[in-house]
Amino acid sequence: MTNVRAALVTGASRGIGRAILLRLARDGFDVAGTATSDTGMQAIDETLRSQGLAGRAYQLRVQDEGSVETLLARMKADDFSPLVLVNNAGITRDNLLLRMSSDEWQEVIDTNVTALYRLCKPLLRAMTKARWGRIVNLSSVVARMGNAGQTNYAASKAAIEGFSRALAQEVGSRNVTVNVVAPGFIETEMTEVLSEEQKGQMMSRIPLGRMGSVDDVASLVAYLASESAGYVTGETIHVNGGMYMA
Numbered sequence: 001m002t003n004v005r006a007a008l009v010t011g012a013s014r015g016i017g018r019a020i021l022l023r024l025a026r027d028g029f030d031v032a033g034t035a036t037s038d039t040g041m042q043a044i045d046e047t048l049r050s051q052g053l054a055g056r057a058y059q060l061r062v063q064d065e066g067s068v069e070t071l072l073a074r075m076k077a078d079d080f081s082p083l084v085l086v087n088n089a090g091i092t093r094d095n096l097l098l099r100m101s102s103d104e105w106q107e108v109i110d111t112n113v114t115a116l117y118r119l120c121k122p123l124l125r126a127m128t129k130a131r132w133g134r135i136v137n138l139s140s141v142v143a144r145m146g147n148a149g150q151t152n153y154a155a156s157k158a159a160i161e162g163f164s165r166a167l168a169q170e171v172g173s174r175n176v177t178v179n180v181v182a183p184g185f186i187e188t189e190m191t192e193v194l195s196e197e198q199k200g201q202m203m204s205r206i207p208l209g210r211m212g213s214v215d216d217v218a219s220l221v222a223y224l225a226s227e228s229a230g231y232v233t234g235e236t237i238h239v240n241g242g243m244y245m246a
């Protein structure tokens with residue numbers, strides 16, 4: 001790599017996004033991570049500093065168009081122009097469909113899917129100009145397997161996969177790749193809330209016999225962001241210990 005490339009990771013205050021941010025910083029990218037709150041932004045700053053790494057934090061609520069506009073303006077003011085975009089921020093609002101409120105449905109769709117439209121579109125401009133770009137979107141094994149109580153989440157993650165295949169075809173000629181990483185059962189706050197019974201059921205379906213770590217996911221994202229992955233696009237790559245074999 002001749003010049004240091006900038007990378008933006010959404011939802012980097014904790015969990016998988018935090019691990020991705022650290023990994024990309026270690027791999028030599030000029031990184032920025034987003035969080036929804038000041039506390040989350042402080043967490044990003046402290047995490048980077050404690051590991052002796054440089055980088056910055058921005059505030060972003062992906063479901064809010066105004067917040068996206070503010071982020072874009074701040075990045076422009078900082079002359080921070082990402083050629084790597086990792087759409088990691090995501091939420092669950094689980095409920096059986098018969099009991100699911102329209103808010104539970106809409107929040108998940110806005111946060112997990114519409115965010116991709118809002119972020120990829122403006123950030124693609126610099127990537128196509130540079131004739132180099134990497135977009136990595138986070139899906140979930142649930143997009144393929146389904147999961148009772150997660151119709152909203154499964155629909156959102158399946159949409160991310162379709163979106164990515166279509167966009168990969170649009171921007172391939174500009175040397176911009178668009179790929180999806182689909183984690184299985186990863187140890188984070190998102191899975192901490194599951195009961196021991198739910199965790200036991202999940203574990204019995206994992207041939208590798210353990211939950212995944214955030215670094216298992218970050219390694220795959222780092223590969224897709226690297227020069228080595230230059231001929232991989234439109235793919236969904238699973239990192240799930242064999243729980244689902246595509």
Ligand SMILES: NC(=O)c1ccc[n+]([C@@H]2O[C@H](COP(=O)([O-])OP(=O)(O)OC[C@H]3O[C@@H](n4cnc5c(N)ncnc54)[C@H](OP(=O)(O)O)[C@@H]3O)[C@@H](O)[C@H]2O)c1
Pocket residue numbers: 010011012013014015016017034035036037040060061062063087088089090091111138139140141182183184185186187188189190191
């Ligand atoms: N954990 C798993 O087992 C698993 C499995 C499959 C897929 N995934 C996917 O992997 C990604 C990361 O999951 P995770 O487990 O690391 O999640 P997590 O621990 O719940 O962290 C979520 C991150 O997203 C941010 N975020 C939440 N709502 C947001 C919003 N409206 N706008 C912008 N940022 C927002 C959070 O920021 P704040 O700290 O500011 O709230 C946080 O940084 C998600 O897309 C998830 O669907 C996770």
